[in-house]
Amino acid sequence: EIVTDATVTLTRVNDQAVAFPRQTTRTDRSGAFSFGELPEGRYRVLASKSGYTSRQLPDPGDPASSFNVGPVVDLAAEAQALDVQVILHRTASIAGRVIRSDGSAAPNVQVQVALPGQGLGRRILFEARTTSQYDGRYEIAGLPPGEYLVGAMNVPIPTRRPFDAANTTQAERAAADRNGAAFAGASHWSWYPGVPDWEPGTAVTRLEGVNAEGIDIWLTPSQRFAVSGRVFWPVGVGIENITIDYGDPSGTRS
Numbered sequence: 189e190i191v192t193d194a195t196v197t198l199t200r201v202n203d204q205a206v207a208f209p210r211q212t213t214r215t216d217r218s219g220a221f222s223f224g225e226l227p228e229g230r231y232r233v234l235a236s237k238s239g240y241t242s243r244q245l246p247d248p249g250d251p252a253s254s255f256n257v258g259p260v261v262d263l264a265a266e267a268q269a270l271d272v273q274v275i276l277h278r279t280a281s282i283a284g285r286v287i288r289s290d291g292s293a294a295p296n297v298q299v300q301v302a303l304p305g306q307g308l309g310r311r312i313l314f315e316a317r318t319t320s321q322y323d324g325r326y327e328i329a330g331l332p333p334g335e336y337l338v339g340a341m342n343v344p345i346p347t348r349r350p351f352d353a354a355n356t357t358q359a360e361r362a363a364a365d366r367n368g369a370a371f372a373g374a375s376h377w378s379w380y381p382g383v384p385d386w387e388p389g390t391a392v393t394r395l396e397g398v399n400a401e402g403i404d405i406w407l408t409p410s411q412r413f414a415v416s417g418r419v420f421w422p423v424g425v426g427i428e429n430i431t432i433d434y435g436d437p438s439g440t441r442s
Contacts, residue, residue, distance in 0.1 A: 190219030191276050194237040198223050201230040201260060228265040233274055234258035239397075240276040245303065245334040246311075253303075253311045255332070278397030283327040284380075284404045286320040286340045293324030294407055296344045300377070301328055302337040304391045310337060333396040337389050339379040340405045382406030 194215045200208035208229075215221050215235075234257050235242045243255040261269045282301065286294040301316035313336075320326045320340070328338075379389030380403055392400050419430050 191215060191235070191237060191240060192217055192219060194219075194235050194240065194276065196221040196274065197234045197236070198226075199232050199234070201232055226263060228263055228267070231261045231263060232258050233261060233272055235274040235276055237276065239279060241279040241330050241332055242274055242276055243330065243332045244275065244277075245332060253313060255313065255315060277332045279330050279332070280394060280397055280399045281327050281329040281331060282336065282338055282392055282394060282400045282403050283325070284338075284402055285324040286326060286405050286407065287324060288407050289409050293320075293322070294340070294344075295320055295322045295324060297407075298341045299326040299328065299405070300339050300341075301331070302339060304335055304337055305388070310388075331394050333394050335391040335393050337379055338392055338403055338405060339377040339385075339389065340407060341375055342378050342407045342409070343375045376408075378405055378408045380405050382408060384408045 192215055196213050196215060198211040198213075202208070208227075211223055213221050213223065242258050244257075246254070246256055258274055259272060261272055263269055286297050286299060288294045297320050299318050299320055301313050303311040303313060305311075316328050316331060316336075318326050318328050326340075377385040379385070379387070380392065381390055382405060383389050392403055394400055415434070419427055419432075421427055
């Protein structure tokens with residue numbers, strides 16, 4: 189099926205630092221397009237139209253972690269490339285909610301799409317990510333058909349606040365650094381439907397032009413540990429109401 193009135197974009201694959209302005213045109217009634225008076229070099233051809241995408245999943249053996257967005261053309265001097273085909277797919281989305289382990293909505297967490305491992309391990313597609321809304325809902329649009337893994341960070345995305353050295357004590361700056369370290373230590377990915385990062389998760393099959401709804405991700409809690417025991421007098425008698433300190437051996441006790 190030909191696609192008329194699509195926007196076609198020509199960019200230079202800049203392997204020799206050659207300046208080349210991006211060029212665009214539109215397809216005619218037969219789906220055809222052309223660019224003329226081009227210098228020799230390597231070019232990439234992309235196409236777009238509302239409801240369509242030229243994104244393609246990378247080949248199974250390709251180590252790339254990004255979509256293939258259009259064919260590459262090597263153009264020799266005074267040569268012509270007369271049969272360049274850009275394949276468009278009807279685009280669709282993956283949508284659902286991010287839910288905490290207690291059943292409440294998880295807003296402001298990063299939701300990320302990845303490719304299932306095929307000998308290369310799970311591959312993150314950095315162009316396909318979003319942030320959950322106040323009610324935990326997310327939607328990642330503009331996806332070509334294929335199989336995807338959908339994951340969510342188990343903690344809200346941190347917001348860095350600048351420090352005013354004149355109005356901030358060293359203790360406050362140190363506490364902020366400790367909080368950042370605690371955030372990094374507690375954060376991990378949960379994959380649909382709600383398994384930790386070291387488990388494979390369930391792949392979501394995205395059909396052409398068909399939205400995948402209800403892909404709800406249940407966040408797995410951070411790994412936690414407990415230390416317990418009993419306190420005795422030297423004679424072996426148990427005693428209550430004793431204060432117990434805990435914390436990092438080299439840091440502040442709680």
